[in-house]
Amino acid sequence: MTEFTPLASLIGGALIGLSAVLLMALEGRIAGISGIASRLLPPIDERFAARLAFIVGLVAAPFAVEAVTGEPVLQTVSSNIPLMIAAGFLVGFGAVLGGGCTSGHGVCGLSRLSVRSFVATLTFMATAFVTVFIVRHVIGG
């Protein structure tokens, strides 16, 4: 069980949106994390330092939250190593092949009313729901 947190989730979501809006207004770029991360891989272009800085900001975020609130950021990550390796590969491969992930398609793309992003978001939501159902209620049940 995890606690239902509508207000914190809404505020957190709004901050994600604010970051996406500012990146577009200031630099004209889509805040898609898979796009930013995958373009750090060779060949390296002139946006390398900016993209790396964005990722460094992401990595620093939980420490900033801990510094402000004085409380540790808690999370539960599966310790099934083969599963997490497979999951990571599928997430990386699928996001780049499909041209985006939860942020690029799910937030920025939907907000631009992109048909591609609507199709991608519906598709990955559907396969994610089915995957969890199979893992928890077919195999695990």
Added chain:
Amino acid sequence: MSVVINLLLGLLFGVGLVISGMGNPAKVLNFLDLAGTWDPSLAFVMGGAVVVTFVGYRLAFRRDRPLFDAAFHLPAKKDVDRQLVTGAALFGIGWGLGGFCPGPAFVAIGLAQPGTLVFVPAMLLGMWAARRFAQKLA
């Protein structure tokens, strides 16, 4: 200048992920578990993010260019093709297995759980492989 902007916006994005709960794979997996311990919080993350972005983009696009660049860099592709659907489908399977998508995975690196520390390199390898694969198709 661009480095400072991106650092701060990455931090803002990451703080949003932490506060929203989306940085926690257990919460993501419970959102995806409609038939079990369903936690609807993530719908509020998506909702908050999309509403702000939808309105904010409209304000941003009133100008004919961003503040610090000559033009907006928007995706040129418009057609729904097999690559889009296949990629999204695989992405969703991986998301459902691990509870991480790329943003939360980077946010979680410093918390150094073993599952995260193998997920991120595997994700980068997957990204690299997909770029190779897509180049072959093209």
